[in-house]
Amino acid sequence: MPYFEDIELGDQIGPVERIATDEGVARFCDVWSPPTPNRFTDAQTARESGMTGPIVPGIMAMAMMAQLLTDWAGPDAIRDLDVVFRQPIPHNRPLTLEATITDLRQENGQNLAECDILMLGAQGERHVGGKAVVSLPSRG
Amino acid sequence: MFLDLHCHSVSSDDSRATVEQYVKWVQVLRKRGYVVDGIVLTEHRKFDFDKDYSALADQYGVLILKGSELDTRYGHFLVYGVSEGLTRDIDFSDVRMDARELMRAARQHDAVAIPAHPGRFGIGLTEYIQQGESFPGVDVVELLNGGGRAGENERADELCQQFGYLGIGGSDAHLTSHIATCMTEFRAAIANESQLVDALLSKQFQPVRLEATAGVPSA
Numbered sequence: 001m002p003y004f005e006d007i008e009l010g011d012q013i014g015p016v017e018r019i020a021t022d023e024g025v026a027r028f029c030d031v032w033s034p035p036t037p038n039r040f041t042d043a044q045t046a047r048e049s050g051m052t053g054p055i056v057p058g059i060m061a062m063a064m065m066a067q068l069l070t071d072w073a074g075p076d077a078i079r080d081l082d083v084v085f086r087q088p089i090p091h092n093r094p095l096t097l098e099a100t101i102t103d104l105r106q107e108n109g110q111n112l113a114e115c116d117i118l119m120l121g122a123q124g125e126r127h128v129g130g131k132a133v134v135s136l137p138s139r140g
Numbered sequence: 141m142f143l144d145l146h147c148h149s150v151s152s153d154d155s156r157a158t159v160e161q162y163v164k165w166v167q168v169l170r171k172r173g174y175v176v177d178g179i180v181l182t183e184h185r186k187f188d189f190d191k192d193y194s195a196l197a198d199q200y201g202v203l204i205l206k207g208s209e210l211d212t213r214y215g216h217f218l219v220y221g222v223s224e225g226l227t228r229d230i231d232f233s234d235v236r237m238d239a240r241e242l243m244r245a246a247r248q249h250d251a252v253a254i255p256a257h258p259g260r261f262g263i264g265l266t267e268y269i270q271q272g273e274s275f276p277g278v279d280v281v282e283l284l285n286g287g288g289r290a291g292e293n294e295r296a297d298e299l300c301q302q303f304g305y306l307g308i309g310g311s312d313a314h315l316t317s318h319i320a321t322c323m324t325e326f327r328a329a330i331a332n333e334s335q336l337v338d339a340l341l342s343k344q345f346q347p348v349r350l351e352a353t354a355g356v357p358s359a
């Protein structure tokens with residue numbers, strides 16, 4: 001786990017590559033329990049919604065982005081995650097998750113690192129982008 | 141001088157970067173040896189007459205100008221030199237406006253309207269030209285856009301080659317660390333929106349990527 005004092009503006013988290021497979025989305029939906037049929041697991045419902053195929057739920061995409069941060073800074077590190085969904089996320093395609101540290105500050109006794117966070121497609125298309133704030137331990 | 145002609149602050153609904161975060165990040169880029177002289181905020185479908193960034197500009201030594209990015213039925217257009225008169229004649233919130241009418245009105249009000257990311261798949265000017273539309277008022281397009289997917293800037297380049305358009309560059313940043321990834325290099329010194337319009341009309345500019353500014357003396 002990184003220490004606050006060791007982080008600099010511009011430091012990168014990731015990139016890591018993930019694929020949201022049909023099976024992975026189905027398992028997520030089993031837990032999440034959205035109404036069925038839905039555009040996340042049912043191709044016909046997705047087409048009726050104007051999609052070319054089933055898409056990854058936004059909340060699952062956020063979970064994947066959150067995992068990028070918790071894998072880096074620990075399970076209770078996230079203080080804020082605020083994202084914009086720009087394009088539907090297809091199943092079974094490589095997704096790149098990455099973040100860039102843009103601000104470091106101490107606030108209310110916490111050592112906070114703010115970062116831009118992105119989920120990109122294979123062609124560099126931005127599926128999801130936003131910012132996050134994580135709390136980091138201090139060496140002191 | 142090097143200006144990022146296309147970026148969005150939190151005044152746009154899909155951005156998560158404040159203007160202060162942008163100008164702070166410019167300091168990071170400068171420490172890395174890059175040259176960024178200023179940015180032009182091009183908020184979606186609006187112009188922020190009420191926002192004054194001069195204190196931030198002075199504090200951080202970054203020129204901060206304002207423009208707009210408007211939706212039209214023929215794609216997005218960047219508008220520089222926005223005045224109250226232009227906003228009276230053109231409804232900035234009208235996403236179905238005719239871009240040709242926007243370009244005409246802009247010139248009547250000493251502003252310029254330039255197609256943004258013309259190579260963007262689905263919504264770029266290239267798509268509409270391929271459908272048979274013509275845009276005689278266009279002579280400059282956004283050739284370098286920092287927000288596109290692979291192939292889009294190449295399509296914009298093909299458009300410029302085909303029609304002899306000149307190109308500008310802008311990051312299309314919606315996040316702090318994306319500011320200034322693409323810019324426009326001007327020969328003229330620019331200190332306000334009116335001078336920006338004059339510099340664009342002079343055609344003495346070229347699009348550049350941030351990396352190309354490394355080691356270049358600052359204006």
